[in-house]
Amino acid sequence: MSNQGTETRGFQSEVKQLLHLMIHSLYSNKEIFLRELISNASDAADKLRFKALENPNLYAGDGELGVKIWVNKDASTLTIADNGIGMTRDEVIENLGTIAKSGTKAFLESIGSDQAKDSQLIGQFGVGFYSAFIVADNVTVVTRAATAKEDEAVMWQSAGEGEYTISDAHKSSRGTEITLHLKDDEKEFLDDWRLRSIISKYSDHISLPVEIQTIEEESKEIKWEKVNKAQALWTRSKADISDDEYKAFYEHLSHDYNEPLIWSHNRVEGKQEYTSLLYIPSKAPWDMWNRDHKHGLKLYVQRVFIMDDAEQFMPNYLRFVKGLIDSNDLPLNVSREILQDSKVTQNLRNACSKRVLQMLEKLAKEDKEKYQQFWTEFGLVLKEGTGEDFANKEIIAKLLRFASTHNDSDAQTVALEEYINRMSEGQEKIYYITADSYQAAKYSPHLELFRKKGIEVLLLSDRIDEWMMSNLTEFSGKAFQSVSKSDESIEKLADQETDEQKQAEKELEPFVSRVKTVLGDKVKDVKLTHRLTDTPAIVTTKEGEMTTQMAKLFAAAGQKAPEVKYTFELNPVHPLVKKAADTQDDVDFKDWVELLLDQALLAEKGALNDPSKFIKNVNKLLMK
Structure with a gap:
């Protein structure tokens, strides 16, 4: 040199x-x-x-x-x-x-x-x-x-x-x-x-x-x-360490000068010997969504520091956890490559994940306010766990919080257990809707029937929610059901037809056939529905089909999504539907049908492929 x-x-x-x-x-x-x-x-x-x-x-x-x-x-x-x-x-x-x-x-x-x-x-x-x-x-x-x-x-x-x-x-x-x-x-x-x-x-x-x-x-x-x-703090007995010492150590470890929300210090002996000291921060780091955000635990082997940010011990959806692990079972010359495939690593990762989830479960039970603080900072990240950690899916689902029609607020405070306790008699499913924003979810026409019946609906508006729900099929024996999909349980709620309604439907059969002819392959099917009160029409998809929000996720990721084919559902008692049904002129009829479909698509997707055509159509019909 x-x-x-x-x-x-x-x-x-x-x-x-x-x-x-x-x-x-x-x-x-x-x-x-x-x-x-x-x-x-x-x-x-x-x-x-x-x-x-x-x-x-x-x-x-x-x-x-x-x-x-x-x-x-x-x-x-x-x-x-x-x-x-x-x-x-x-x-x-x-x-x-x-x-x-x-x-x-x-x-x-x-x-x-x-x-x-x-x-x-x-x-x-x-x-x-x-x-x-x-x-x-x-x-x-x-x-x-x-x-x-x-x-x-x-x-x-x-x-x-x-x-x-x-x-x-x-x-x-x-x-x-x-x-x-x-x-x-x-x-x-x-x-x-x-x-x-x-x-x-x-x-x-x-x-x-x-x-x-x-x-x-x-x-x-x-x-x-x-x-x-x-003396390395984690090697001392828990009884001898004050809260202030734990907090000071957290600052040293994480360079975060907000106090941690909660921590867990454990020494495990037996088949595997290790000590873990895990902290949950009270504030999300500024770069948590950066691709190069460093996460993971400090790794010590027999009190010798080995590496920072050892992400092998914590799944990605728990990347906010800070702390360290001191193992007696890993070799001193352990490398990231060896950690990747090690059975010891896998066991430690499972144990640490469980420990963190138990800490959060305890916090949610004992201090709702603190848990709400955690959810506001890290809820979005925890949602990733529904698809990443199959073994702990039930406990992760318990920790999720939602906005719902039960509260007039966009705050995500409703736990699934609370929802189930409030379910109406005879209600078979947990109903939810996904949308681009809380307002779009809250005022969606899909909710009209549920409002009328007093049934609570979870309102989901985070970008990750559609993906999360594709991984959550049921909770406590109750299946999840999107209200924007056509489903027997929803039909059953709506299906209290009087003889008068049946007669009206029979009379409208030629109208439904005429609408099908006009729209051709623009829609998958056309039918009448009794789930609407104030809205003339909605579009729905069937179970197992691509949803609107999932298609948007594909688009946001730069991938081509399959085209969503909707079922067009019309409210037979709405004055605009009656007006369209009474229209004899074929050109006017086509305008009315396209207007009702575009309205339904706008409510569902938040945007139209050809908004200028829609405006022209509205203006033309208004002039008449």
């Missing part, structure tokens, strides 16, 4: 924006800088432990892994040093000059300067290092990679104003040393007691010792004093 001299480089524009945000918006919570820098030091130690599994020589000669902190009151500097993995010149440029996450720029522009939100999001980028500039007007980093020689260290310096210098340096030991030149009004961070209180508050649970330098007044002897407990 040859020395490359000194160069000055500009920060990537996202870093400039982030630095501006750090320096100007996060002033109210400035002590977080120390937590972030200690957290980074802990990660550097974890990475060294992992690399040393293959190359034990990396540990050579630099003592026990740990973090050391000291101040120089005369120079107004605070230094945080670790003897972890260290960085090469290229890694320094990559880690301290750029933010690699896609979507960062758009995100930074969108958050403005909402202080509370900003401070919660710092660590989600993995850029907590820049929080040093909240308290420092100059930062110097000297780092030496574990694989480098003493004269191959690197020095990075910046005043946080748009550029940094990088130069060759000499460092006798591996690791990273960060020196903050504190601003004039930040001298409180030179105070020993202040630093100790921050370390105890935020970094007590970190598994490597954090030591502060003390100097004996008389003898001037330098001593190091450990400030934190320095």
